Amino acid sequence: MAINFEEISFQIITFAGEAKSKAFAAINSAESNQFAAAWQEIDLAYKAIIAAEKVHLEVIQQEAQGVKHEFSVLFMHAEDQMLTSQSTIDFAERFINIYKLINDKCNNKTNNK
Incomplete structure (x- = not known):
């Protein structure tokens, strides 16, 4: 079964782009102290x-x-997009946790006054 590398590549790029966008949206939500939205x-x-x-x-x-399969630069680009999106999700999770920790510590200081 022959693979249409162009179609497969664009599918990967599309899904990876969506994943990266959602990860950045999560960071933005966490930055605004909307942690439930960030995790969604x-x-x-x-x-x-x-x-x-x-x-x-x-x-x-x-x-x-x-x-x-023949080498495809487009497929290689798709793989690169997928890998960077995976890393972005990992970093986004860490940012959410850091923002939550900062928020909790700031609220504790405010409540203890």
């Missing part, structure tokens, strides 16, 4: 990145089964 955005980011990973896995499975 992270959940959406994970759904999008999982969709990208599933599309990517199709190519990997074919390679594992011995199907040889």
Whole structure:
């Protein structure tokens, strides 16, 4: 079964872009002390990145089964977008936790006065 690398690549890029956008939305929500909204955005980011990973896995499975594919710069770009989106989600989670910690500490100081 031949793979349409252009179609697969754009699917990965689309899902990865959505994941990255959701991760940044999560950071923005956390910065505004909207932590429930931030975690909802992270959940959406994970759904999008999982969709990208599933599309990517199709190519990997074919390679594992011995199907040889020609090198595609577009596919390499898609992989790069997917990997940076995964990192962005990881960093977004850390930012949410840091903003929450700062918020909690500031509220404790205010309440203790």
